[in-house]
Amino acid sequence: MDKEQALAILRSCRSGGRHPDDPEIAAARAVVAQDPDAHHFLEGEHALDDAIAHQLGSLQPPTGLKESILAGLALPEPSPRPAVPRRRAVLMAVSLLIVSTLAAVVWLPILTSRPDSFASFLTEMRDFLPQGFRLHYANADLAAVARWFAETHDIAHYQVPLALATQTRATGCRTIDWYGKKAALICFYTSDGKVVHLVVLDRAAVPDPPTSARPSYARRDQWTSATWSAGDKAYLVLSTLDEARLRALL
Amino acid sequence: MNFETIVENYYAPLYRFAVSLTRRDHDAWDLTQQTFYIWAKDGQRLRDPVKTKAWLFTTLHRQFLQTRRHETRFPHFEVSGMDEELPVIEPSTVAQMDAETVLAALHRLDDTFRAPLALFFLEGLSYQEISTVLEIPAGTVMSRLSRGKDQLRRALVASSLAADGKVVPWTAAPSTHRDPHG
Numbered sequence: 001m002d003k004e005q006a007l008a009i010l011r012s013c014r015s016g017g018r019h020p021d022d023p024e025i026a027a028a029r030a031v032v033a034q035d036p037d038a039h040h041f042l043e044g045e046h047a048l049d050d051a052i053a054h055q056l057g058s059l060q061p062p063t064g065l066k067e068s069i070l071a072g073l074a075l076p077e078p079s080p081r082p083a084v085p086r087r088r089a090v091l092m093a094v095s096l097l098i099v100s101t102l103a104a105v106v107w108l109p110i111l112t113s114r115p116d117s118f119a120s121f122l123t124e125m126r127d128f129l130p131q132g133f134r135l136h137y138a139n140a141d142l143a144a145v146a147r148w149f150a151e152t153h154d155i156a157h158y159q160v161p162l163a164l165a166t167q168t169r170a171t172g173c174r175t176i177d178w179y180g181k182k183a184a185l186i187c188f189y190t191s192d193g194k195v196v197h198l199v200v201l202d203r204a205a206v207p208d209p210p211t212s213a214r215p216s217y218a219r220r221d222q223w224t225s226a227t228w229s230a231g232d233k234a235y236l237v238l239s240t241l242d243e244a245r246l247r248a249l250l
Numbered sequence: 251m252n253f254e255t256i257v258e259n260y261y262a263p264l265y266r267f268a269v270s271l272t273r274r275d276h277d278a279w280d281l282t283q284q285t286f287y288i289w290a291k292d293g294q295r296l297r298d299p300v301k302t303k304a305w306l307f308t309t310l311h312r313q314f315l316q317t318r319r320h321e322t323r324f325p326h327f328e329v330s331g332m333d334e335e336l337p338v339i340e341p342s343t344v345a346q347m348d349a350e351t352v353l354a355a356l357h358r359l360d361d362t363f364r365a366p367l368a369l370f371f372l373e374g375l376s377y378q379e380i381s382t383v384l385e386i387p388a389g390t391v392m393s394r395l396s397r398g399k400d401q402l403r404r405a406l407v408a409s410s411l412a413a414d415g416k417v418v419p420w421t422a423a424p425s426t427h428r429d430p431h432g
Contacts, residue, residue, distance in 0.1 A: 011399060012377040012392045014370065022376075048403070051344045053371040055352040061265035065279055069257050069286045132287045134279070193253045 006031035015046035064138030071187030138172035270368035363398030
């Protein structure tokens, strides 16, 4: 190994490198140790490396990034399909077909003619929320979140279910603009990494808000949804929790 | 390791790597978030948890490269000949260096040098480890680190000159200059 090779190796290692026992590095050090100029150069180089590393390491991630990552992402779970006897499966398929056809006949014209319906909103939220998004305000304090909505977007008087507020951790919130209407989104995180998104919309903003004050549940892909109305608000929850666990929070 | 722990452990170093690659804060934010999104989808397939960190850095770098393919390249600091002498960095220059200065100098370099340098400085990775993360041969990493560090040194001196109006002397680096004793 000549001096240039030795320097090339040692310049590629930080002075506090984690491979002090690497024979190639040891050999390079031995070569450089015999050359005062090279040794001096390398000392200066490593001092500069450390100074640069110190400055770059001092860069701080922006506030809210972590919360946004946690809020915007859901851990997809493998969803094992229970074994269904063939005959029962056929019956279920036929029933589903009949129900779907009836539902389509009744609802499709309404849904297609009203893209701003609550049903469309639910569909779009199912597409939007799992993709990841930025929070506009990262704060775990629900009172602060409520103040932020009231002061910056004139959104107030919504209710967060007590169990959701107390048994999960809020990460922050944002607004969603939808056909000129503003919805509030608050994100929660369970201790085992499940995401719960609460979306609040004025009932008057949609022609078909949920009619019941009791949550109505549905499961699609890896997301459970719940919808209900209370006061002048329509509520939608989307979560990676299964229905039983989500029920316990609402 | 659960998802929250992984985010807690790696979001800051990943963000620093991202902001070193793409200077814009919002791009770095998106790259970091996108990396964890991909982890949430595919990371479970990784059987060896020891490789989590390398997996995340590799994924972020791949995302960056994909993004860059769709963008106009930034004008970059021209690569000087290897036979050119390296400028000395005065102690006063080092003392005046702050994160913004270093980041600005780093962003004057070409992408090919910036990524290995960022991993070198931020994570203290060896050239073998950088080779794994960036998926390029170790010899290439060594070459890019060496040339990249030379360029960075020049960029830092240039920014120092611009700031102070000082003339900084140039001196020989043993690896790029004839040995005066030889």
